[in-house]
Amino acid sequence: MDLPVVVGVDGSEPSLRAVDWAADEAVLREAPLRLVYASLWERYEGTSLATDLNKPSEQVRAEDIVATAARRARHRQPEVRVSTAVLPEEPEYALVRESRTASLLVTGTRGRSGLAEALLGSVSLIVAGHAQCPMVVVRGNHDNQAPAGTHGRVVVGVGEKPAGSAAVRFAFEEAQRRGVPLEAVRAWRWPAHESTDHPLMAGEPARLHEQRAAVALAAALQDAPATVESHGRTTEGHTRTVLVDASRDAGLLVVGAKRRPGHYGLQLGRVAHGVLHHSTCPVVIVPERM
Template sequence: MEGPLIIGVDGSEPSLQALDWAVDEAVRRAGTLHVLHASRWERYESRQPSFGTGRGAMERYAEHIAAQAVERAHKRAPELEVTAEVVAQDPATALTEASHDAGVLVVGSRGHGTFVGLLLGGVSLPVAAHARCPVIVVRGHEKNVRSGFGQVALGVGDPERAAAATRFAFRAAELRRARLVALRAWRCPAHELPDHPTTDSEAHVVRAENELTAALHDPAERYTSVPVHAVQEEARARDVLVTASALSDLLVVGARRRGSGFGLQLGPVGHAVLHHSACPVAVVPHD
């Protein structure tokens, strides 16, 4: 049985946008939603003298944020089962630990305390890099966040490790009744030389097409209602995916694990799409 969809909230506008997105996703999945708010309020309250046994103002404020999130979720989807939890812990650590029991983890692009100039927040990036379950960072333009394009984009990386992300993308497309665009980027080193010779690209094209066919074959047989459009292109993967995100409701990429077992390691492509995608991004651990 799939675990709950967990949403990290901090009361900021990006986290409220992520909360609304998570509510809709939980309804689509016919699952449950768990609201998690984490902050280190005891770090600050321990510096002040205590004259009683009551809870501190920071703790009460943390509980208020979680309660407000639950109320907002119920207003958006009265039938959805919503639970909440408040923990005195670093937010990135708390969400990463919660990912062990989650089906999907959802976070906003940035939250309170993040410098405006930063493209991605100090919580969303480490959570996407280290969580044990798929992580969706809700970011992008309003129409993309509202699923206004009817398209899910999938970056097909290493074919031997693409299965988990591919399954996730097919299911996401099925739940949205959207089409799936599967993208495989390739580069010919000879083409990058200043005066490169005329090199036949046919071998690279055939290889990319074969890799796409192999990656999509099994899930396509299972998710027969999902229209699939496979695209191979000579370009940098990050450029292909960011471009595709402009007309997508969700961009799905895979992430590899470190051999040391310390969670996910995002490569340059993962970092690029998390910072520049025009739509929400799902980072899915390899099997």
């Protein structure tokens, strides 16, 4: 059975941009598209029913939201297979549960002002920290159009253990699926405690850290498919800053997030948290099993 691409919708323009992006992705993957709206309307409305429909008015609104999203998805990709679900529960819990049986989970950002668009909604942030499948947050623009997934290279952040990295594998697959180049990026820093005042030794610590970054990069790229144009880049600086800079002309930014069995707190590192807030292209958070 094909696992669906699941997208969370709430009627906002950012969520409809996510629907556009998810419809494109579903077609690329030849997978069904599942549109999910979740809200605890019964908590606030009780048994108040909409006139002539015998349903809570918020449920009527929710059904209208998913129907509108389904029409938008079919208009963008007429061949996409669409299903919808209206769930009377907290959206964070609903989407995390949906991630257990999805190939990909997609959400948008929230907010209409420039400042709000730069920040991430609480639902997306919580879900990104717990999703069991790769999760995409579609970064917004101001023309209410989703960027086409097949434009721009795929950028992947290379972590400390690149061999067998789920994020790197995902990035290779996405670059191959889109027919675009892949850029693997490894940031490195020269720790302040390793500085030296000797003029002949000043460059040694920096070269050592750069060499370690190059080794990690080579390990990440060693299993690159022959059909994918791929290259690596080491850059001195904070990883979050380096990746956000790389996102400016990318089509997709991929980072890993560690998942610790039995740990119930927010499992989202500083790098993933930072790029989710400030990337200028869609971001994929890929669970890395410990």
